[in-house]
Amino acid sequence: MARLEIRGLRKSYGKVEALKGIDLDIADGEFCVFVGPSGCGKSTLLRTIAGLEDINAGTIDIDGEVVNNLRPRDRNIAMVFQNYALYPYLNVYENIAFGLRARKVPDAEVKVRVGNAAEMLGISGLLDRTPRQLSGGQRQRVAIGRAVVRDARLFLFDEPLSNLDAQLRDGMRAEIKRLHQEIGKTTIYVTHDQIEAMTLADRIVLLRDGLIEQQGAPLDLFERPATRFVAGFLGSPQMNFVETKLEQADDGLALVFDQDRKLPLDPTRVPAFDKWRGRDVILGIRPEHMSRSGDGASRKPAETPLNVLVDLVQPTGTRTYAQFRLNGTEITVELPSHTVERPGTTIEILVDMSRIILVDPETQRVIPG
Amino acid sequence: MNSGGATGETVAGPGGPALLTRASQAADRNFKYWMIFPAVLVILLIGLFPVIYTLIVSTQNLTMMDEDTTFHGLMHYRALLEDARFWESLLHTFIFVVVALPAELIFGLAMAYLFLERLPGRQIFVALLVLPVITSPIIAGATWRLLFDNRFGPINQILGWFAGEPVPILWTVDPNFVYPAILIAEIWQWTPFMFLLLLAALSNVDQSQIEAAELDGAGFWRTFTRIVLPAIWPVMAIAVLIRALDLFRLFDVIWALTRGGPGTSTETISIYAYVLGFQQFETSYTSAMAFLVIVILAVSITLILRRMEIDR
Numbered sequence: 001m002a003r004l005e006i007r008g009l010r011k012s013y014g015k016v017e018a019l020k021g022i023d024l025d026i027a028d029g030e031f032c033v034f035v036g037p038s039g040c041g042k043s044t045l046l047r048t049i050a051g052l053e054d055i056n057a058g059t060i061d062i063d064g065e066v067v068n069n070l071r072p073r074d075r076n077i078a079m080v081f082q083n084y085a086l087y088p089y090l091n092v093y094e095n096i097a098f099g100l101r102a103r104k105v106p107d108a109e110v111k112v113r114v115g116n117a118a119e120m121l122g123i124s125g126l127l128d129r130t131p132r133q134l135s136g137g138q139r140q141r142v143a144i145g146r147a148v149v150r151d152a153r154l155f156l157f158d159e160p161l162s163n164l165d166a167q168l169r170d171g172m173r174a175e176i177k178r179l180h181q182e183i184g185k186t187t188i189y190v191t192h193d194q195i196e197a198m199t200l201a202d203r204i205v206l207l208r209d210g211l212i213e214q215q216g217a218p219l220d221l222f223e224r225p226a227t228r229f230v231a232g233f234l235g236s237p238q239m240n241f242v243e244t245k246l247e248q249a250d251d252g253l254a255l256v257f258d259q260d261r262k263l264p265l266d267p268t269r270v271p272a273f274d275k276w277r278g279r280d281v282i283l284g285i286r287p288e289h290m291s292r293s294g295d296g297a298s299r300k301p302a303e304t305p306l307n308v309l310v311d312l313v314q315p316t317g318t319r320t321y322a323q324f325r326l327n328g329t330e331i332t333v334e335l336p337s338h339t340v341e342r343p344g345t346t347i348e349i350l351v352d353m354s355r356i357i358l359v360d361p362e363t364q365r366v367i368p369g
Numbered sequence: 370m371n372s373g374g375a376t377g378e379t380v381a382g383p384g385g386p387a388l389l390t391r392a393s394q395a396a397d398r399n400f401k402y403w404m405i406f407p408a409v410l411v412i413l414l415i416g417l418f419p420v421i422y423t424l425i426v427s428t429q430n431l432t433m434m435d436e437d438t439t440f441h442g443l444m445h446y447r448a449l450l451e452d453a454r455f456w457e458s459l460l461h462t463f464i465f466v467v468v469a470l471p472a473e474l475i476f477g478l479a480m481a482y483l484f485l486e487r488l489p490g491r492q493i494f495v496a497l498l499v500l501p502v503i504t505s506p507i508i509a510g511a512t513w514r515l516l517f518d519n520r521f522g523p524i525n526q527i528l529g530w531f532a533g534e535p536v537p538i539l540w541t542v543d544p545n546f547v548y549p550a551i552l553i554a555e556i557w558q559w560t561p562f563m564f565l566l567l568l569a570a571l572s573n574v575d576q577s578q579i580e581a582a583e584l585d586g587a588g589f590w591r592t593f594t595r596i597v598l599p600a601i602w603p604v605m606a607i608a609v610l611i612r613a614l615d616l617f618r619l620f621d622v623i624w625a626l627t628r629g630g631p632g633t634s635t636e637t638i639s640i641y642a643y644v645l646g647f648q649q650f651e652t653s654y655t656s657a658m659a660f661l662v663i664v665i666l667a668v669s670i671t672l673i674l675r676r677m678e679i680d681r
Contacts, residue, residue, distance in 0.1 A: 052580050073586040085577035089599035098595070099585035150585070 002063050002153035002186045003028045004049070009058035011044055018044045020210040022058070026188065026203075031180050033201035034190045037233070040207040046156055046190045051075050062154065073102075078152035082159040084143040086131040092118075092142050093127040099150045117149040120179075137168045144176070148183065155180075157189040161196065173199060194234050198222065206230055228364045231284050231357060237321060240331045242283045243361065246276045255283055257327050266302045266353040272369025273358060281367070282359035287321065287334040289355040293348040302354040308333075309346050324349075420663060427657035433650035445657035454633060455658060458641040464548070465555070465637060466616045472556050473612055474605075477563025481571050484564075499565060501558045510625025513554040517541055517626070541627050547635050554622045559615070563608055570604035571597070606677045610670070617666065638662055 004026040011019040018041045026032045034042040047053040049060060051072035059066050067075050078099075087095050094101075096117055100110045118124045121141040131139055140160060147155055157176070161169045177200055180187050191197055197204050198218045205215040206229075214226045218234075225231035231239050244255045246265075253273060254264040263283075265273060293305050308324035308331075315321075320335045333349055358367045427445055430437040449455055480498070484491060501509065516522050517540035528536040540550040574597055582592045598605075620639040623629060629636035629644070636644075638658070646655030 050580075050584060052583070072580070072583045073588075075584075077584060079581065079584050081577045081581060083575070083577055085575065085581040087578060087582070087596055090595065098582070098587065102582075102585050102587040102591055146581075146585070 004154065004186065004188075005059075005061040006049075007059045007061070009045070009048065009060065010056045011041075011048055011053060012056055018210055019048070019055075022210075022212060024205065024212065024215070026186060029184045029186055031177075031187045031189065031200060031202045032205060033197040033203070034188065034205050034207060035192065035194060035197040035233075036207035036213075038192060041210040042190045042192075042207045043158055045207070046079075046158055046188060049154070049188065050077050050079050050156055075154075076150075076152050077154045077156060078147035078150050079156040079158065080140075080143045080147050080160045082162060084131075084139045084163075086139055086142055086146075088131050091128055091130050092123065092134070092145075095131065095142055096145045096149050099146065103150075113149050114145075117145045120148070120182075121145050136164050137172065140164060140168075140172055144179070148179070153186070155185050155187040157187065159191055160189075161191070162193070176200065195236065198234065204234075206233060225357065225366055227366060228282065228284065228359045231359075231366065235286055237287050237332050237334070239284050239286045239357075240329070241359065242285075242327050242329045242331065244281060244283050244327060246273060246279060246281050246358070248277060253277060255281075261306055261326075263304050263306060263351055263353060263356075269354075269369055273367065276358070276367065280361050282361050284357040284359055284366070285331075285351060286355065287332045289352040290333040291350045291352075292335050293350045302352055303350040304353050306349045306351055307346060308349050309344070311343050313343055322347075420660070423656045423660050423663075426653055427660050429653050431652035432654075441653075445654045446661065448654065449657055449661060454636070454641060455638075457633065458636045458638045461635060462617060462619065462637040462639075465552070465619050466613060468548075469552055469555050469559075469616055470609065470613055472552070473560045473563045474609060476556065476560045477608075478567050480560070480564045481567040484568055485571050495565075495568070498561045500561075502561045502565070504558065506558065506621035507625055509558050510554060510622040513550070513557075513622070514541065514626050517550050542631055544631055544634055547627050547631065551623055551626055551635060554626065555616075555619065558622070559612060563612065566604055566608040567601065570601035574600045610673065610677075614666070614670070617662075 004024070006022055006024040009019055009022040009024075010017070020041075022041075022045060034045060036042050044053060048055050051067065051070060055068065060068055062075065087098060090098065093114055096114045097110050100113060105113075114127075115124070118127060121144060123138060123141045123145060126134065126138060126142070131142065134142065140163075143160070160176070161172055164172060173196060176189075180200075189196075189200055201218050203215060204218050204221050206213045206221065208229055214221055214230045221230060222234050225234065228241065232241065242257070244257060246253055247256050248254075249256075249262060249264055252264055252267055252270045253276075254262045256262050291303070306326075308326065310322045310324050312323040313320060314323075315337060318337060320337050322333050322335055323330050324333070325331070358369070359365065360367055428440055428442060430439070430441050430444070484495060504512075516524050519525055519537055519539050519542075522540075524540070525536045525538055528538070538546055540546045578596050578600075579592060582596055587595070618639050619637050620643065623635055623637060623640055624643075627635045629640040633641075642655050642658055642662075645651045645658070
């Protein structure tokens with residue numbers, strides 16, 4: 001059981017600054033996911049917590065104890081590596097037992113604990129095999145077994161699923177979540193996959209260029225992104241962004257586009273955006289917050305129609321993604337699979353104006369409201 | 370063949386082509402042997418022929434005086450077994466192997482560990498360290514002879530600074546110092562070879578396995594024996610094997626430093642064979658000695674290779 005506190009953490013490799021001052025608190029038993037694009041510093045941050053990287057400034061504090069100068073082995077942390085890092089010349093049993101043996105745990109206890117861990121992960125039948133005789137998913141389980149068998153106070157996962165194929169990945173993701181619910185250890189999980197982040201996390205820490213861009217509960221970040229970057233990173237397919245202008249229309253405000261197309265703002269949101277009247281803004285709208293008009297569902301009051309010319313259709317089976325151009329930008333809309341349109345047809349799209357966000361083009365921050 | 374004939378009798382047309390395909394298939398199968406035949410021939414010529422020729426000569430009686438090519442059986446082998454100087458030279462060779470080989474391995478491994486981290490100027494140091502290996506052994510030996518010179522050599526000079534008085538050690542003559550002198554030169558020259566191979570092997574050890582072991586709480590020794598050593602074992606075994614064979618044939622450095630002296634006290638099997646064969650021209654006797662050494666080496670190498678499991 002452990003609480004983690006990081007203050008002013010900096011790390012650079014030569015002239016390249018990988019972490020530019022990280023402040024972070026992780027509560028006891030929390031499942032925290034570090035997510036961000038390649039090179040954002042998420043793996044580096046994880047490795048500094050493990051003690052595998054020295055830090056240039058700041059403190060890392062576990063349960064009130066500053067661990068900056070502790071060696072990795074003395075921090076009592078367990079980690080699952082991206083490539084599993086199983087010991088190739090030891091069998092599964094010895095792989096899992098390695099940490100216990102290194103800590104001089106008596107043989108009888110090793111046997112019990114390895115047995116329990118193997119059973120929990122469903123690998124009891126594989127204990128005599130060597131890693132090379134295992135499939136990717138089995139290796140992953142052994143790697144996790146090696147971590148859970150030790151009574152470590154912190155679990156670190158470094159992109160553990162990225163070497164698995166898509167099907168296995170979904171299964172293992174659920175299992176990791178179940179495992180965390182069972183043992184309740186503080187867990188930090190690094191991934192570049194926003195779906196993994198959304199599904200696993202109690203809290204997402206979104207990193208960008210060595211800084212925390214935003215952190216919070218998954219749905220919080222999804223619904224109330226602070227910046228365009230966060231809004232664009234979470235969600236698949238990505239949120240659409242269109243440069244536009246906010247202008248006076250009738251008794252409220254409207255976003256204006258080419259071909260005299262307009263989207264009037266939801267009247268309840270007008271006061272918040274009032275000072276942006278007549279200025280350039282960026283509209284952010286998720287593909288799933290637009291729909292085809294006349295598809296049977298009754299229209300919600302906030303939904304506003306927009307005529308668009310479909311230029312690309314991508315059916316996936318469950319949903320169909322259609323693309324059209326708005327102000328010169330390619331926009332994706334998610335439609336039910338049975339409304340497949342041929343490219344070149346004009347359809348009417350309903351935009352849920354209660355779900356749109358507006359971004360300040362200069363600061364790239366989301367305008368509150 | 371029989372089925373081809375049967376179809377040939379009943380249906381005249383397709384029998385011919387079927388036979389043809391079969392013939393060309395056989396030719397295809399044999400083609401690879403024709404391709405490697407020249408290489409095999411060369412290997413036999415330069416590898417097997419000298420061994421057989423040595424065996425033949427060793428059963429004759431060629432000396433400086435006499436070119437007697439009649440069959441003398443195992444006469445020279447019997448003489449060899451009673452030749453004390455032969456057994457002593459074998460013992461000297463053995464001493465050089467068992468002292469120099471572990472020393473080169475341990476120093477090479479330690480240096481490889483030191484250079485594993487990316488330090489500034491690493492490339493230059495590695496290049497400098499490799500210089501001894503690319504030096505011709507006889508030149509290296511001659512250089513060490515100058516370094517060890519009792520009156521003008523820098524080694525005695527430097528020892529003198531520490532001792533506070535002139536140090537007159539006769540490195541290449543004094544029976545107490547000839548072995549250390551030869552071993553120093555030998556280890557100096559060939560440790561970098563071990564270093565290079567082991568550095569390459571160590572660089573290939575999966576870093577995340579070592580990190581995982583570190584997080585698991587394993588110390589240096591446990592990590593080394595359970596993870597690093599098994600990973601570098603195939604390379605290390607080959608390096609040791611190559612050096613063991615080289616050390617068994619140790620000649621140049623000793624020849625340059627002591628010529629096997631004082632007396633015959635540093636005479637290795639190679640030096641004894643050279644003295645007998647090319648200074649005293651006991652050609653048949655030397656051939657017998659050479660053949661015996663080949664047999665000893667072949668048997669021990671086969672046994673060692675089988676035990677080392679380098680082909681895991």
